[in-house]
Amino acid sequence: MPATLSDPPTATAGRASRAELLAIVLDPARLPTPPAVALQVVNTASRPDCDPGEIVAFLSLDAALCGKLLKAVNSCLYGLKQPVASVGRAVQVIGLKMVRSLALGLSLPAVKVGRGTEQGMRGYWLSSVGGAIIARELAVLVRRPNPDDDLVAGLLRDLGEVLLRQAFPAEWSAHVARHAGRLVDDPCGAELESFGIDHADVTAELLRGWKLPNDLVAPIRHHHRPALLAANKAHADRGELLQFASYLVHVNAVAQRPELLSQVLTVARDRFGLSQTALVEFLQRVTPKIESFAAVLNQDIGQCPDFASILAAGATELVNLTVESNRERLSGTVRVPTPRKIAPPAPRTRPDLAADAPATVPGTRSKPPEFRPEFAYKLPEGGCRLGEYEVQSVLGRGSMGVVFKAHDPNLNRPVAVKILSPEVSVAASARERFAREARAAASIQHENVVSVYAVREATGTIYLVMEYVPGACLETRLRLHGRMPEALLVATARQIAAGLAAAHAKQIVHRDIKPANVLLEAETGRVKLTDFGLARVASDENHVTAAGTLIGTPFFMAPEVIRGEPATPLSDLFGLGGVLYEAATGQVPFPGQTVSAVFRAVRTAAPASLRSMRPDLPTWLTALVARLLEKDPARRYASASAVIAAIDDDRS
Missing domain, CATH: 1.10.510.10 (Transferase(Phosphotransferase) domain 1)
Structure with missing residues (x-):
């Protein structure tokens, strides 16, 4: 007897084959309607002999899609210096491949699904929009060939979750409660246990039915297990990118798993060249793009009237939790579990000074090292020297820089020394803003304003010397x-x-x-x-x-x-x-x-x-x-x- 939608998933999983389960989940009566114009654009733009005029003609059939395409092209996502006023011009400026990807991605909110999935759609759009923009910006960062295809893959990657929710509405809550600890790092494994099929497989089969190219379908099918794509490097790279973007958009949950957080930070460093601080900066830069792209999509998401708030919550939490993790690391309070027990630390022998001064005679004081960029994150014991000032401790950290307590030996008084964070200081605009801060603050002489004493530069570091306020x-x-x-x-x-x-x-x-x-x-x-x-x-x-x-x-x-x-x-x-x-x-x-x-x-x-x-x-x-x-x-x-x-x- 064939399985039906009313069958409990655990029972279904026990006797139904993958093909039977796909037939249940991809029931044509409840199947999302593919975005017809976008699919025509995708298929046409994929031909090597494609005429841009054909794409413009297809897009003209959907006024709403044209409007959203122009909004997206003119948003901060692309950073164009001059606004684009026509679809034809958009095709010329950003190219056929980007238009192909954008047309499909921008059509997704028009996908119709069955009733009773409002909460599922909320979660889907929150995760997919945030993850998609993160995937695109990571792709731009490492110079992948088609970042906008990565954006579309990010938008599509978890559509199967919505289909599972609507196919098994009564059982989904039990699944979430039973596998809460696995939903971030192993959602597909948990779904296989509960339903006999996973959302990534469902998504891939849906997209295959839409005749989307395999360079999108294959990475989506295995984006939670990209190791299975090892035979095709291009597919494996996209799968790894989608997996990492999924982790970042759910970093609030990742942060609760020290081992997983450590793994994510390692991938950020090794795969994308992002230190933890640089990762935070990356997320801060990406957040406005997430919100901008969401605004383009938002008008068609009728089931999510407060989508902007939901998105902002996810994006803000994503940044805030990562920043908090970074602060804890900097203060030495993060303790990531390791497989072995760590013995109590041996007495410190001041290895941080080894490169700056020879061993000292007992009873004499070693000369502190000159300031180095890494000292912005962890000041060596005993401090360091920055120009003529003796840096002693950290007073505070902000989005732009670090403030140290220091000693001015010439006037024998404490001072506050502010420097730009090394990641920020590489940008000319940040250095200009910092210089402007010095000029502005130094011009104010008042008892209710912190005094600025000097602006200096030493060892390539610009710093501001200010009044120390105990x-x-x-x-x-x-x-x-x-x-x-x-x-x-x-x-x-x-x-x-x-x-x-x-x-x-x-x-x-x-x-x-x-x-x-x-x-x-x-x-x-x-x-x-x-x-x-x-x-x-x-x-x-x-x-x-x-x-x-x-x-x-x-x-x-x-x-x-x-x-x-x-x-x-x-x-x-x-x-x-x-x-x-x-x-x-x-x-x-x-x-x-x-x-x-x-x-x-x-x-x-x-x-x-x-x-x-x-x-x-x-x-x-x-x-x-x-x-x-x-x-x-x-x-x-x-x-x-x-x-x-x-x-x-x-x-x-």
Whole structure:
């Protein structure tokens, strides 16, 4: 008796052959409808004698596909200097192979599937879009011949999972619960146990029925087990690429498996030349492209109305968890299990100094080594020398660089020394931004702004020498001691406003006002603004940051900046309002689980009433914070000096 859709998969698996199972899963009544125009484009563009005019003619049959093709070509995915206004021009600019791949990939949201798969489609599109863009960018990184084919393979690779879900809807939840620990590193093996067939095999058979080329079908069939493709190097390379992209798009789950995380980092280093820090930088660069490509596809994903939020959650988690893993590694807290027990470490003999100084006589002090790029990640015991300064310890790390505590022997005082991260410093734009930071920050002389003493270069490293502020940042203070009492809150507000007024008087916009950039001097309690690394001279016409790029911290970013408008002093005042709100309540004013959710809240939502959360605060103070957080910049205070005046008037 033939198996039916109502048969439980475990029973089906016990008596049905692969062919019978494929007949169930690929039932024509529930089968996705192939994108007809895209398939014509694929088949035509694959001919060596293809006339580009034929492709344009096919594409003209589908207006929606033409529109999405132009959106994709003009997105940040390709980085064209001039916009492309016609499909014919797009074919000329990016070539037939790319158009072939894009046409198929952009048609996928129009694929129709059976009912009852909304959650499955959510997971599919989240994984496939993120993994596809990652696969393409990795392919570009290692100069593979057809990166856009890798993008399409990434979009298609897990379509079989949706078909399995709809073929066995009642059993899928039990499968997930039973094999939760294997769904990232061995999903196909788990599916074979539960259903007798796996999603990669299903996907490959579906695509074979669509008559797609084998250079797409074969790698997709074995992308979770690329070793099976060893006989064909081209197929094996694409299979390995798809497997690695799948790991990266699920790095939140990978991070929970130390052995798997270690394997992924090894592949990143050996196969793609990416150190862990470089991998984080790669993911940060790729994230906007994921979101841009998702925006092109999103209009047709009717079953996923909040797809943008889902995608942003995955992309953000992907970056954040990798960054966190990197920070732990840098601080020496990551412990990856190994097959053998590690004996307690022997006493250190300072091998890190061996290349810089001979063995020393007992009782004498060895000379610390000159700064080297690797010291940005792990400072040797005893520190190092950077020019005339003696670097002693790490004070903090950011997206652009590292800040060290150092000693100035000439003036016998502690200083803070900031350098660019080695990965960042290779980019001319980053060095230009760093130099601009030095010029901007050095021009501000105020008691509520960290002073810049000098800009130096030594051993090929540009560094900034700044005032050392003993104490902690406001972020740390709030984490350890909770919300601020009224008197301290008012004093902090006035001093931040005073520092901003001094910067704005020099035509400098900070652009990243947040608790981490507000330092609190331990002895005096004085507030000092720091990290003008994202500052921009308001009159500077030579923008280093690409147009449309968002710079800042989402929780404190002004609505107009999120919309892509230039940051102004009034944008800094919005950030001040967000900082004061968190200092008063212990909560950010616009919470959200994803970057897109936070952006949406900043643009459209009103924060929870500060008055209701802190009834002990005077009305004038809650009103001041509310005015700073106005969506319309014109409704905020006119300047930081006006904020100071308001505080002084109400306190008197």
